[in-house]
Amino acid sequence: MKPEWPIADLPPQGGEIRPPRCYIGDMTIDPRNVTPSGEFPPMIDPFGRAVTYLRVSVTDRCDFRCTYCMSEHMTFLPKPEILSLEELDQVCTAFIAKGMRKLRLTGGEPLVRRDVMTLIRNLGRHLDTGALDELTLTTNGSQLAKYAGDLYAAGVRRINVSLDTLDEANFARITRWGRLPQVLAGIEAATRAGLKVKINTVALKDENEHEIPSLIEWANGEGHDITLIETMPMGDIDGDRTDQYLPLSKVREQLEARWTLTDLPERTGGPARYVSIKETGGKLGLITPLTHNFCESCNRVRLTCTGTLFMCLGQEDAADLRAALRNDTSGALLNDAIDEAIGRKPKGHDFVIERKRAKPAVGRHMSVTGG
Ligand code: SAM
Ligand code: SF4
Numbered sequence: 001m002k003p004e005w006p007i008a009d010l011p012p013q014g015g016e017i018r019p020p021r022c023y024i025g026d027m028t029i030d031p032r033n034v035t036p037s038g039e040f041p042p043m044i045d046p047f048g049r050a051v052t053y054l055r056v057s058v059t060d061r062c063d064f065r066c067t068y069c070m071s072e073h074m075t076f077l078p079k080p081e082i083l084s085l086e087e088l089d090q091v092c093t094a095f096i097a098k099g100m101r102k103l104r105l106t107g108g109e110p111l112v113r114r115d116v117m118t119l120i121r122n123l124g125r126h127l128d129t130g131a132l133d134e135l136t137l138t139t140n141g142s143q144l145a146k147y148a149g150d151l152y153a154a155g156v157r158r159i160n161v162s163l164d165t166l167d168e169a170n171f172a173r174i175t176r177w178g179r180l181p182q183v184l185a186g187i188e189a190a191t192r193a194g195l196k197v198k199i200n201t202v203a204l205k206d207e208n209e210h211e212i213p214s215l216i217e218w219a220n221g222e223g224h225d226i227t228l229i230e231t232m233p234m235g236d237i238d239g240d241r242t243d244q245y246l247p248l249s250k251v252r253e254q255l256e257a258r259w260t261l262t263d264l265p266e267r268t269g270g271p272a273r274y275v276s277i278k279e280t281g282g283k284l285g286l287i288t289p290l291t292h293n294f295c296e297s298c299n300r301v302r303l304t305c306t307g308t309l310f311m312c313l314g315q316e317d318a319a320d321l322r323a324a325l326r327n328d329t330s331g332a333l334l335n336d337a338i339d340e341a342i343g344r345k346p347k348g349h350d351f352v353i354e355r356k357r358a359k360p361a362v363g364r365h366m367s368v369t370g371g
Contacts, residue, residue, distance in 0.1 A: 042099030045345040053102045053300040059113040065176035071238045085119045101133040111143035124155035144186025148193035158196040165208045199226040205246040220282025227285030235365030269299030295348030314349025
């Protein structure tokens with residue numbers, strides 16, 4: 001149902017002339033959220049940060065079982081708790097009307113959700129109107145051969161593909177259920193379809209440490225940027241995380257012994273820092289989420305597939321948007337719940353991997369918020 005706000009009851013807007021009614025896609029927008037020039041100004045959190053980037057986990061399910069992300073026998077969420085594709089669209093649209101400029105779909109594995117292309121195609125309408133700058137996704141690549149063309153047609157131009165090794169046996173061991181040739185074929189299909197691919201690699205002590213230089217050479221050689229990620233202590237896995245933790249400071253030292261790395265000023269409002277590598281001619285990102293050096297510029301929030309909004313990747317505090325969405329078809333409660341949540345966005349996170357710590361720093365798995 002199309003939400004309608006009580007236009008006549010709106011409080012005065014300080015003398016500004018606002019458009020009487022605004023639409024975003026097929027949704028009516030509260031005119032208080034729109035500037036006279038028709039733009040959606042960003043929400044500002046209590047620390048003065050503009051919140052412009054929404055990451056949405058569209059499913060907690062996955063066709064892989066990466067050792068650092070999940071245990072092999074995961075219990076997934078009951079279906080009724082999961083937002084329908086229409087509900088996901090509604091929440092994303094409400095956020096876009098509050099100034100979100102970038103939307104990333106993630107998971108679990110976003111491309112294993114049934115009919116996910118319907119959601120992606122529908123969200124693409126916000127690119128057409130100019131309300132959204134970018135619609136993108138993070139994927140394990142297993143379904144890319146099937147969907148690459150459709151993604152491009154829906155307006156997606158860049159994607160992140162996770163790939164931790166180019167060794168088939170090692171790939172099968174790290175992902176447990178994944179097959180390397182399928183992912184490589186997916187990456188090729190994406191490139192052919194015109195999508196810019198960025199590779200994400202989790203740095204794992206003893207597991208892919210020795211392969212990192214060859215992965216970088218391969219990625220840059222294929223024209224892909226690549227980002228290395230430190231493991232984050234999220235959710236119970238079958239093993240001990242301290243066995244996998246490989247500090248990127250150490251990786252960087254090893255890479256500097258081999259290549260010329262130059263820091264780049266580029267910032268995305270997230271934990272990545274970038275360097276160029278003279279010898280490969282490519283760009284390398286380094287994500288060190290356990291450090292605090294990026295919180296002051298954090299521009300993002302994360303929505304789970306059950307409609308829970310996490311204002312910080314490293315904190316447990318969250319807002320239930322599903323109740324607001326399901327209890328009020330006008331959208332007014334949802335709008336208020338989003339505003340209230342952004343008003344609680346914390347200054348920073350508390351990640352620590354401690355040697356003797358039995359429990360993860362954050363109880364939920366990465367597949368809940370999607371990274
Ligand atoms: N399934 C998709 C994929 O693998 O790209 C999207 C979801 S996955 C949770 C998003 C990213 O988080 C992937 O790049 C994955 O490698 C990374 N990731 C998962 N668990 C992690 C952890 N505990 N620490 C660091 N990165 C993690
Ligand atoms: Fe699945 Fe991605 Fe987690 Fe691997 S990292 S288990 S592909 S959600």
